[in-house]
Amino acid sequence: MSDMSIGRLSGLSGVKVPTIRYYESIGMLEAPPRSPGGQRRYGDAHLERLRFIRHGRDLGFGLDDLRALQDLSNRPDQSCEEADRIARRQLLDVERRIAGLEAVRHELLRMVERCSHGVVDECRVIQTLSDHALCEHEHGEDQTVSKAG
Amino acid sequence: MSDMSIGRLSGLSGVKVPTIRYYESIGMLEAPPRSPGGQRRYGDAHLERLRFIRHGRDLGFGLDDLRALQDLSNRPDQSCEEADRIARRQLLDVERRIAGLEAVRHELLRMVERCSHGVVDECRVIQTLSDHALCEHEHGEDQTVSKAG
DNA sequence: CTTGAACCTCTAGTCGCTAGAGGAATTAGG
DNA sequence: CCTAATTCCTCTAGCGACTAGAGGTTCAAG
Numbered sequence: 001m002s003d004m005s006i007g008r009l010s011g012l013s014g015v016k017v018p019t020i021r022y023y024e025s026i027g028m029l030e031a032p033p034r035s036p037g038g039q040r041r042y043g044d045a046h047l048e049r050l051r052f053i054r055h056g057r058d059l060g061f062g063l064d065d066l067r068a069l070q071d072l073s074n075r076p077d078q079s080c081e082e083a084d085r086i087a088r089r090q091l092l093d094v095e096r097r098i099a100g101l102e103a104v105r106h107e108l109l110r111m112v113e114r115c116s117h118g119v120v121d122e123c124r125v126i127q128t129l130s131d132h133a134l135c136e137h138e139h140g141e142d143q144t145v146s147k148a149g
Numbered sequence: 150m151s152d153m154s155i156g157r158l159s160g161l162s163g164v165k166v167p168t169i170r171y172y173e174s175i176g177m178l179e180a181p182p183r184s185p186g187g188q189r190r191y192g193d194a195h196l197e198r199l200r201f202i203r204h205g206r207d208l209g210f211g212l213d214d215l216r217a218l219q220d221l222s223n224r225p226d227q228s229c230e231e232a233d234r235i236a237r238r239q240l241l242d243v244e245r246r247i248a249g250l251e252a253v254r255h256e257l258l259r260m261v262e263r264c265s266h267g268v269v270d271e272c273r274v275i276q277t278l279s280d281h282a283l284c285e286h287e288h289g290e291d292q293t294v295s296k297a298g
Numbered sequence: 299c300t301t302g303a304a305c306c307t308c309t310a311g312t313c314g315c316t317a318g319a320g321g322a323a324t325t326a327g328g
Numbered sequence: 329c330c331t332a333a334t335t336c337c338t339c340t341a342g343c344g345a346c347t348a349g350a351g352g353t354t355c356a357a358g
Binding site: 048051052055056058059060066069072073075076077078079080081083084086087088090091094095097098101102104105107108109111112115116117118119120121122123125126128129130 | 197200201204205207208209215218221222224225226227228229230232233235236237239240243244246247250251253254256257258260261264265266267268269270271272274275277278279
């Protein structure tokens with residue numbers, strides 16, 4: 001399973017080819033040896049590392065967190081307090097985002113349910129956006145909901 | 150309430166000063182008249198529009214959607230079908246993201262609950278990330294969970 | 299040995315802001 | 329009226345985590 005091309009590594013890891021090169025460029029993934037012609041040749045260690053990153057990204061960890069966790073896993077004798085702390089922080093973050101999205105979902109539901117399917121002037125969707133008093137949504141301090149990739 | 154400075158508009162709308170200028174630069178907010186010295190002077194229409202944008206952003210709409218919705222609200226006689234479609238799409242998107250985050254939350258909970266608080270080598274957090282087989286999480290096609298701003 | 303897919307580097311773009319430099323205008327107080 | 333503090337101005341660059349595309353090279357199958 002050694003001497004994988006970047007395409008094969010991509011297929012096995014679920015990480016796109018340009019993303020793998022990007023990870024290398026920012027030091028998330030060790031630069032592999034090259035073929036005589038200059039193409040990347042990966043081994044199993046790369047595949048493992050990339051799966052670790054992919055899995056962590058799926059769980060919403062930032063690349064910095066994953067770098068820290070990866071460093072920790074290379075020092076198996078250390079206390080896992082730090083790893084625990086990072087994971088708990090991430091959990092709290094996810095829970096906070098879920099709560100925010102639930103509130104958003106609630107208001108969106110109200111909007112579309114009350115839409116009379118008539119003309120814009122009577123449209124609940126537009127009205128709700130225009131007049132904040134029509135809804136129950138609280139403005140957070142400066143937190144905003146953002147799109148997922 | 151006319152002739153507001155950008156700072157006052159910011160305070161009343163909850164949108165930060167640089168963000169207001171950014172909105173102007175990308176055509177989301179009409180450029181206001183200027184004072185003799187060249188500073189922006191806003192009226193009530195700007196405040197209303199900005200609150201509309203702010204509210205929409207809080208609900209996770211993209212600026213393109215908000216531009217479309219804003220355009221619609223300027224044509225009150227048109228059918229609100231389009232507005233309805235945009236809002237429903239947004240609702241589906243939010244629901245999809247909630248579902249994704251719930252799965253993520255579930256796995257994070259398992260991770261931190263099973264952490265033995267010992268050394269890294271036995272740490273569930275690291276193990277789960279390293280070995281995908283240890284968890285129940287399914288990799289989506291290429292969807293990833295991203296941070297909120 | 300040819301062909302076509304996969305690879306290479308590099309730059310620039312995405313979204314929605316945010317930060318900072320370096321300077322001009324405004325406003326409140328004395 | 330003058331000063332000092334605050335707010336405002338433009339401009340460029342940066343964030344995270346990629347994604348897209350141009351223009352060229354290498355590899356693997358037949």
